[in-house]
Amino acid sequence: MQRFDIRQNAELCDVARLFFDEDIPTAAIVCDGFSYVVEIFDRTFSFDYSDIADSIPQSRQAARLSKIALYDALASLTGEVKPWGALTGVRPTKLVYEALAAGRNENEALAVMSEIYRVSKKRADILGEIIRAQRGKILFLNEYVNLYVHIPFCPSRCNYCSFVSVPMDKKHAAEARLYVELLCKEIRETLLFLNSRGLKILSAYIGGGTPTALDGQSLDSVLGAIGDVGCEYTCEAGRPDSVTEEKMSIMRRHGVTRICINPQTLNDATLEKIGRRHTAEQFFKAYDIAAKCGVDINCDLIAGLNDETQEDFSRSFDGVKALCPQNITVHSLAKKNGSGIRYDGGENLRTAAMTEYAFSHSNGYSPYYLYRQKRQACNLENVGFAVLGKECINNITTMEETVSVVACGAGAISKYVGGGKIARFANMRDLKLYAERFDEKLAGKLEFFDSLYDSAR
Numbered sequence: 320m321q322r323f324d325i326r327q328n329a330e331l332c333d334v335a336r337l338f339f340d341e342d343i344p345t346a347a348i349v350c351d352g353f354s355y356v357v358e359i360f361d362r363t364f365s366f367d368y369s370d371i372a373d374s375i376p377q378s379r380q381a382a383r384l385s386k387i388a389l390y391d392a393l394a395s396l397t398g399e400v401k402p403w404g405a406l407t408g409v410r411p412t413k414l415v416y417e418a419l420a421a422g423r424n425e426n427e428a429l430a431v432m433s434e435i436y437r438v439s440k441k442r443a444d445i446l447g448e449i450i451r452a453q454r455g456k457i458l459f460l461n462e463y464v465n466l467y468v469h470i471p472f473c474p475s476r477c478n479y480c481s482f483v484s485v486p487m488d489k490k491h492a493a494e495a496r497l498y499v500e501l502l503c504k505e506i507r508e509t510l511l512f513l514n515s516r517g518l519k520i521l522s523a524y525i526g527g528g529t530p531t532a533l534d535g536q537s538l539d540s541v542l543g544a545i546g547d548v549g550c551e552y553t554c555e556a557g558r559p560d561s562v563t564e565e566k567m568s569i570m571r572r573h574g575v576t577r578i579c580i581n582p583q584t585l586n587d588a589t590l591e592k593i594g595r596r597h598t599a600e601q602f603f604k605a606y607d608i609a610a611k612c613g614v615d616i617n618c619d620l621i622a623g624l625n626d627e628t629q630e631d632f633s634r635s636f637d638g639v640k641a642l643c644p645q646n647i648t649v650h651s652l653a654k655k656n657g658s659g660i661r662y663d664g665g666e667n668l669r670t671a672a673m674t675e676y677a678f679s680h681s682n683g684y685s686p687y688y689l690y691r692q693k694r695q696a697c698n699l700e701n702v703g704f705a706v707l708g709k710e711c712i713n714n715i716t717t718m719e720e721t722v723s724v725v726a727c728g729a730g731a732i733s734k735y736v737g738g739g740k741i742a743r744f745a746n747m748r749d750l751k752l753y754a755e756r757f758d759e760k761l762a763g764k765l766e767f768f769d770s771l772y773d774s775a776r
């Protein structure tokens with residue numbers, strides 16, 4: 320017999336947060352074989368999971384059944400059900416792939432999601448669409464890596480931002496110059512290492528921050544250090560006010576094939592409230608510049624932003640979709656502690672209605688990758704939609720963790736994926752420390768990959 324105090328268990332706390340936000344109640348779970356008893360608020364809920372235990376890998380049975388027991392108890396107690404049921408992890412698709420790998424067919428694997436993990440029918444159907452969109456694109460390729468390059472600068476700071484982002488202003492100009500110099504060195508050394516190991520690049524992604532916040536010369540230096548990778552190559556240009564014809568032509572010259580221009584909303588009043596310092600009109604202009612260059616375009620939207628109504632979101636979604644970008648990504652507001660957003664409690668219902676709108680009005684697009692974050696409004700998700708054949712390989716293989724990621728830049732996290740193992744190596748996040756410990760961390764990263772690829776031989 321085992322007894323868990325839910326406040327002492329991070330995964331169980333995550334389940335409790337689905338119902339109580341940060342007010343985690345005192346509760347305990349007692350399990351004996353497949354019998355689970357949940358004691359909470361002077362109530363007792365008993366469950367017997369002997370009929371479902373076989374659908375869960377043995378090594379994970381106790382952990383997952385405890386979460387299911389707590390979810391079942393809280394659903395009974397509150398009368399609420401959650402779209403992702405008892406799942407609290409980042410990648411729900413992984414469980415579908417786990418069930419497929421265990422020999423189940425697609426329908427059975429999706430049934431596991433609803434019947435075992437209590438995922439709603441709607442979300443299980445979305446997972447089905449994603450699995451079908453990813454078919455043939457889930458690559459387990461040991462000889463390939465995804466290259467990630469991080470630019471931690473932005474034109475200004477959005478007030479929902481919880482990333483490390485440095486404003487690209489006069490005060491930080493010298494810091495930015497030094498950063499670009501060191502980053503280029505890191506990229507060149509990293510590419511030499513990949514070459515020496517015979518590792519090829521499956522896709523490249525420059526993210527941030529806002530890479531296009533760099534001036535033309537700095538952007539040219541970073542892209543020049545990477546060279547023409549000859550594969551899917553994304554550069555984020557998240558802030559429309561940072562997109563110019565000069566920077567687009569630099570990106571094209573260096574082989575960039577896909578860019579992300581992210582309005583987040585087309586409502587100017589909201590853009591002002593969230594500190595984006597650009598207008599919807601600037602987004603349309605930036606989109607036009609990029610479309611003329613012939614790159615694939617992704618546009619991010621956020622459902623649930625400050626005070627936005629369903630109509631605001633619908634207008635944004637329809638307005639972006641009318642441009643026919645190859646990808647649209649809909650994020651559900653994440654209520655992050657580091658952000659400056661104040662929540663009024665109504666964001667959950669509004670956000671849920673907005674994401675439903677996106678799913679029901681996404682004709683011509685299919686959901687092709689999905690991930691979840693902690694503290695997302697209404698326990699929802701972020702979903703990438705793509706026109707058929709325009710699914711971003713980087714998003715799929717990085718999110719599904721099927722290809723190693725070799726990352727350069729402050730705070731960039733490299734990830735080795737191979738032989739059933741996943742290991743990470745993080746660069747220093749702080750720009751000053753990134754510069755101070757540059758040589759040591761670069762050597763550490765190359766050694767990290769060297770030893771893992773050696774031991775995989």
Ligand code: SF4
Nearest residue numbers: 473476477480484528
């Ligand atoms: S553009 Fe992105 S990284 Fe930059 S401040 Fe806004 S949310 Fe943060």
